[in-house]
Amino acid sequence: MVVTKITQPSNSGMQSSIRRMTRNPDSPVGGFVLLMMCLLLTGCAEQPIPQLDAAIHALEDARMSGAEEYAIEIFTEAEAAYLQAKEELDQQRDRLQLFRDYQPATTMLAKVLTSAAQAKMEAIANRQEAKANAQAALAFARQHLQDVRSLLGEPSIPATGRGEFDQLTLAFHAAETLLAETESIMTEENFIAVMTTAHSVESFATRIQELIISARQHAKKRQA
Numbered sequence: 107m108v109v110t111k112i113t114q115p116s117n118s119g120m121q122s123s124i125r126r127m128t129r130n131p132d133s134p135v136g137g138f139v140l141l142m143m144c145l146l147l148t149g150c151a152e153q154p155i156p157q158l159d160a161a162i163h164a165l166e167d168a169r170m171s172g173a174e175e176y177a178i179e180i181f182t183e184a185e186a187a188y189l190q191a192k193e194e195l196d197q198q199r200d201r202l203q204l205f206r207d208y209q210p211a212t213t214m215l216a217k218v219l220t221s222a223a224q225a226k227m228e229a230i231a232n233r234q235e236a237k238a239n240a241q242a243a244l245a246f247a248r249q250h251l252q253d254v255r256s257l258l259g260e261p262s263i264p265a266t267g268r269g270e271f272d273q274l275t276l277a278f279h280a281a282e283t284l285l286a287e288t289e290s291i292m293t294e295e296n297f298i299a300v301m302t303t304a305h306s307v308e309s310f311a312t313r314i315q316e317l318i319i320s321a322r323q324h325a326k327k328r329q330a
Contacts, residue, residue, distance in 0.1 A: 153195065154208050157215040161188055164222035168229065175298065176236065177228035184221035191215045236297035243304035244292075247285050250311035254278050257318045270321045274314055281310050 165184060173181035191214035198206045258275055288303040 154212045161215045161218040164219050168222045168226040171226045171229045172233050173225040173229040176232035177225040180221055181225040184218050184225055187214055187218045240297040240300040243301045247304045247307040250308050254311050254315050274318055277314055281307050
């Protein structure tokens with residue numbers, strides 16, 4: 107009876123076989139080994155947690171700089187890219203570890219950082235411009251109210267038009283009050299609201315001025 111001895115391949119022998127297979131990737135076995143090695147390397151990729159934290163911080167930094175109001179377009183793009191990256195990360199987490207690929211999410215998070223930084227710079231520049239415009243609008247409104255005050259202070263008001271002038275005086279005081287309230291919110295740095303209201307006061311003061319001149323002319327005609 108002949109006994110056949112079965113020998114187990116040594117570790118060194120297995121390693122030599124793998125090296126031979128990988129040296130010849132055109133062979134079916136060599137190609138399979140290379141594919142599995144690539145999948146394993148991809149599957150072992152770590153989640154881009156540092157990049158995610160950096161993106162969150164960049165968005166918050168841009169928001170604190172006023173990007174939601176003064177750089178809304180680019181800030182919206184940054185937020186959209188962040189949500190897309192989050193969705194991509196969730197999809198990768200649902201996959202088997204062997205098939206996870208975090209590179210697309212990493213690329214999206216890099217875009218978030220770039221867009222958020224641009225939004226911050228744009229917001230700072232636009233905020234300064236809005237502040238200057240608000241200050242200018244307040245100055246124009248104050249000047250128009252001063253012109254109205256001068257007209258109301260003129261002594262030549264016909265008695266027949268006193269009632270109409272009293273109404274215009276009340277409107278003038280209301281405009282003064284509104285402007286004072288608007289100036290007080292400058293400290294809150296809501297420059298767009300300040301500028302909008304100041305323009306309204308300016309227009310209102312101009313209209314009051316026109317009505318005063320018209321009422322004076324009509325009163326003189328009635329008196330004559």
